[in-house]
Amino acid sequence: MVERPNRPSALSAPPATGPGPQVDIVGSGPSSKVVATLPSGESVEVLLYGATVTSWKSNGGQTENLWLSEKAALDGTKAVRGGIPVVFPVFGPPPKSGHPTSSLPQHGFARTSRWEFLGKSASEDALGSNSVKLDFGLETSGVSDEARKAWPLDxxxxxxxxxxxxxxxxxxxxxxxxxxxxxxxxxxxTYLRVNDISKVTINGLLGVEYIDKVLNATTHQQADMSLKITGETDRVYKSIPQDTTSVLEDGKPLFDVVRDNLQDTVVWNPWVEKAAAMGDFAPNDGFKNMVCVEVGTVDGWQKLDKGEVFEGGQIIKSLL
Incomplete structure (x- = not known):
């Protein structure tokens, strides 16, 4: 394995001495999921189909931080609308021709493959606060024959x-x-849950160049300190210099999204017409209660030679 100098920092702590987190596998078949709950009540649910995080509750389990469509398919029939789907190895529609991903469906196959639950690890810090880590795996042998044929790489x-x-x-x-x-x-x-999209602002993107997919994929620069969502929004912010993008509502901080070894962020909201046109988006006015702040590496391509490793991710901090 090739190590890189700045790997995402592990949220580790000394071994737990008090009551530990509870981890259960719920259901069977395509609908099975892993549910982890801290002694203080916070929880996370991860569907094995796509390794999709479908729920993350903070404040002792009282506050749901992720938006999930009421019509989201949770039975393995299609990608989940909401939560945190994993996009790999291509973002959006693949290149029309001439690229190894050209035969893949939009957003690739990771979000529509069944992952393996590799196990859990729990810890407790000096103040008695618990954490739990869930690991999931997907390799070549675990994808469909169609995906393997379209992208025959190990x-x-x-x-x-x-x-x-x-x-x-x-x-x-x-x-x-x-x-x-x-x-x-x-x-x-990532689909973040908000109360009223008209009161939401997103900070941390000032001066950053972005591709506006609503405006025929033209290139622009973020001129305002705060991004407000006032209509259909689909922007790829490229090579962001700072790590944190902040989501506020009515001036109050909701989330800090901290990128680690990832330079790009997509901001997306379908608004009225596109939400109504998606069969798995519900309710139709659900766009008022969500905003996607999606970390990744999507401007260009990452290349891995034999044996090499890439690692990147995020920490979402709930500030409610």
Whole structure:
């Protein structure tokens, strides 16, 4: 394995001495999920289909931080609308031709593959606060025949989801296990829950160049200190110099999204017409209660040679 100097920092602590987190596998087949709950009540749920985080509750389990469509498919029939889907090895529609990902569906296959639950680890810090880390894996043999045929390259992914009292860390490790080098893109498609999108502002993007997919993929620069969502929004902010993007509502901090070894962030909200046109988006006015702040590496391609490893992720801090 090739180590890189700035790997995402682990949320580790001394061994636990008090009551530890509870981890259960709930359900069976395509609908099975891993549920972890801290002694203080905070919880996270991860569907094995896509390793999709479908719920993250803070404040003793009272506050749901992620938006999940009322019509989200949770039975393995299609990608989950909401939560935190994992996008790999291509973001958005693939290149039309001439690229190894060109035959893949939009957003690749990681979010529509069944992952393996690799295990858990728990810890407790000096103040008695617990954390729990859940590890999931996906490798070449675990994807569908169609995906394997479309992208016949040998890889292994490890996805770590770490829950603390006031944060959620999600980190993906990509390893090239074949003889041939490959290129990929990666994104964590996070749907954050808000009360009223008209009162939401997003900070930390001032001066950053972005591609506006609503405006025919033209390039612009963020001129305002705060981004306000006033209509359909689909922007790829590139090479962001600072690590933290902040989400506020009515001037009050809601979330800090901290990138680790990832330079890009997508901000997305479908607004009225696009929300109504998506069969798995519900309620139709659900766009008022969500905003996607999606960390990733999607401007261009990451290349891994034989045996090399890429690792990147995020820490979302709940500030409620």
């Amino acid at each position: 890889f292994a992914l490890q996805y770590s989801v770490t829950l603390t009292k006031d944060s959620l860390q999600t980190v993906v490790n990509v390893r090239n296990e074949g003889e041939q080098s490959f290129e990929f893109q990666f994104l964590l498609h």
